[in-house]
Each structure stands twice: as C-alpha cells, then as structure tokens.
Amino acid sequence: MRTLALLLLIVVSVRAQDRAALQAWTAAHQRQVIGELEQLLAIPNVGTDRANIRRNADFVMGMLRHRGLNAELLETAGNPLVYAEKNVPGASRTLLFYIHYDGQPVDTARWKQRSPFVPVMRDGRLEDGAREIPEFTARDTFEPQWRIYARSASDDKAPIVAFCAALDALQGKTASNIHVVLDGEEEMGSPSLTAAVTKYREKLKASVLYILDGPVHQSDRPTLAFGARGLVALEITVFGPKMALHSGHYGNWIPNPALRLAQLLAGMKDAQGRTTIPGFYADVPPFTAAQRRVLDSVPDDEAGLLKFFGVAQPDAVGRSLQEAIQYPSLNIRGMKSGYVDEPRTIIPSDATAAIDIRLVKETPSMKMAQLVRAYVEKQGYHLVEGDPSDADRTRYPRLARVKVTEGMEAFRTEPESPEGERAAAALRRIWGVEPVQIRTMGGTVPIAPFVRELALPAISVPIVNFDNNQHTDNENLRLKNLWDGVITLAAMLQL
Secondary structure (H helix, E strand, C coil): CHHHHHHHHHHHHHHHHHHHHHHHHHHHCHHHHHHHHHHHHCCCCECCCHHHHHHHHHHHHHHHHHCCCEEEEECCCCCCEEEEEECCCCCCCEEEEEEECCECCCCHHHCCCCCCCCCEEECCCHHHCCCECCCHHHCCCCCCCCEEECCCCCCCHHHHHHHHHHHHHCCCCCCCEEEEEEECCHHHCCCCHHHHHHHCHHHHCCCEEEECCCECCCCCCCEEECEECEEEEEEEEEECCCCCEEHHHHCCCCCCHHHHHHHHHHCCECCCCCECCCCCCCCCCCCCHHHHHHHHHCCCCHHHHHHHHCCCCCCCCCCCHHHHCCCCEEEEEEEECCCCCCCCCEECCEEEEEEEEEECCCCCHHHHHHHHHHHHHHCCCEECCCCCCHHHHHHCCCEEEEEEEEEECCEECCCCCHHHHHHHHHHHHHHCCCCEEECCECCCCCCHHHHHHHCCCEEECCCECCCCCCCCCCCEEEHHHHHHHHHHHHHHHCC
C-alpha cells in the first residue's frame, strides 16, 4: 500500500510540475502571445474575400515556419489549405491537427467597436458593462477574466495561436510527428475539402485527427468531444390552388395548403417530442454500459438551462440532454405561406416548411431524407420535383414537393476507443481532474468527409469559452481560456 501511495504521489508531483512549468511559460510570454493573436485578428477573414483570405493563409504559414515546421499552401478549387509538418526520426505516430482560419461574415453596425477586425480588449463581458483596456498590446500582463473582442477571436484563430504557443512552450520537442492542416472554407461548409483530401491524401495520412474548434463545457473543465452531429436540410411544400383565392368566396370549398402542411408536420411528432416517422430511430443501437457512463458523466445543469431558456419541460427523446443528442432530431426552422403582417384574407396557393434533421453516425443523410419522403407519400401526397403541372393538379387531390437543400454526415470516435482513452488520459495527467467527455456534440462541423476519406479516429479538443458569441456579433475570447488552451494543447502535442 505504501508503494502504491508513493507511486501516486510521484505521478501527481510530475503532473503538477509539468503544468506549473507551462503556466510559468505562459505567464512570461503573455505579451508575445497576445501580440501575435492581435496581428492575426486584424486580417479580415470572411471566406468570400479571396484577397484577405490569402493574407491570412500567408500569415499563418509564416507562424508555423517560425516554429520550425515545413509549411506550404495546398491549392484547392476554392481557398487554399495551409499545411505544415514536423517529423521526428523514429516516431511511430503522426498527430494531425485540423484548425480553420476563415470566419463568419460580419455586420459591422452590430459590433460595439470600430470594426470586427480591429481587436478590442475589455476587462470582462461586454454584456456586463465591461470597460475597454486602451493600448492593450503594449501591456506585459493580462488578467485571466479579460476578453479580446474581434471576429474569429474564438472561432477559430485562438486555437491557431494557442497551438503555436504550445510548440514554443515545448521548445518543439515532441515524441510524435506533428502535422497540421488549416481550412480556409470551414464557415462556408468546406466545399473544396473532400476533393483536396483525395488530392493530398499522402500528406494527410496520420494516426489520429485532433480538431481544434468549438467551446469547452459550461463547467469550464477541460473538454473532449468525440463526434459531431450531421445535418440534412429539406423544404416541404404543399400546393393548393394555382393562385391565391378570396377566403370569403372559396373558404370551406378550396383546401388550404397551409392548414394541410400544419397537419402534415404535426403528425411527425408525438406529445413527448419523439419523431413518429417510421424507421427514424431504428438504426441507433442501445447504449452500452460504458457509453452510458460517459453520457452520465457530463455535468450539465439541465434545470438551470431550462430556467434560462424559459421552458418548463423538455422533450422526452432521451433521459438527459446528452442522451437526446445521441439520436437524430427533426426540427422545423421556419414556415412560409400567405400573409401575416397584411390583412389579406386569402387562401394561399402554397405553403413551405424548412426542416433540418440533425444526424448521428448511424443515420446517413440521404436515407433520412428518404424516410421523410416516404412519410409524406404515406399521408396521401403525390410528390412532384418542380411545380405541379395542370395535369398533376387535375389528377392528384394532394400535391407536395420534398426538396433536399443540404446534406452533411455525422462522425464519431467512441470515448472508450484506444485513441479516446489516450486523449482523456493526457488531459487527466496535465490538469489533475477528469475531463468532460462529450460523446457527440450537438453542432455540425463540415469535416465528416475528411474523416471518412482518411479513415481516421477524430477527436475535438475545444479550448475557448462557451459564451464567446461565435457566429454572431461581438465575438470574444476570455484570456483564461487562451492560457489554459496552451497547456491543453501542449499535453496533446506530447501524445
């Protein structure tokens, strides 16, 4: 027993020393790290701005070369990938890191600063009345709760800078080959990525893929996510008369397509929120005991979330939020028909619902879309591809169109897999706490084809704050997450 206790003490001591050394490095190099982040954030990075996207790519390539990596641009049909590698003689493993350098479009008028690409430092959250820190780049130290506001501060330039800082802190010493690929079209759905993977497959071969994107769990504990939901988007249109008709003259006689669409959609879910479309959940296997332990270990404050959202009771698809995310979900994101703001008492000519189905690994996009089509047909609708012809209208009493507008697959590496356990152990060692392990993230990231083409286990290693306003105005990064992110990524680089 004494021997075991001594071994545990040694492990804890080594872990604390490693973390302390990295914390000392970040404390001594805050100005350098913040300065590099400020320079990167100052380059506009909307994916359609090809000239500035090139400036971003060149800047990032220079950052990686400065750390001793062999870096180059890999041309694609769209924006270039930035690729870099550093190989270790005799290494048996290659770690591939995926990051993206493009950002969401901006509405400058909605930002509380001169420009989303002129970074601003504040001493807390803007929503809490935080004050601006003038001339922040001249400072040597920064408080952990301060935040830097700029487009892509969190999504996804902070991980780029933290990755480079981690290499600096380790003085470039790693046991495995380190490869990194940076995408310039992630916020556009990465349309060029799959073809680029095929073209550059040899360069991208690796033992495991680490995805540096997304926020840590709300508990602020180190976090790993082992998969992401996919997405298939559809539009369902129910057709009525050829033109809008006066509801007084023709009400009770001409069927109303908006009402029919409402009835069609209402039948797709039961009172508990479970989808009733036949086969919708059929391919999702029961959870194993190990999988249930992972789901139950996530410290979600469900009661607090419901109170915050103003909802009394959740849907009952799963026993918990984490369990619910492991199933495909059907969502109506919008409906359109006739008039609401104008007092036009008409029977509309058609009605459309925009639907998205969030996918899991076992539910491919086109199969789920076909289940929806089959359900609509079973309700007595004849499906057309475009607008119905006069012949269609006289022959079929119920006409509809189901159109797929987007499809993106899900991916998942099980937490109990060898790579999953290896990643969790690395964070456990460096931080001395159990990391939050999310089996599947609720959001969708456009790299599932990347994962599929390379046949790689893939794990997300998020570092940024959960309240970062990504994809909207006043995006920000809490500095504690940046410093902690350097330590987390240093641990991953040493695997």
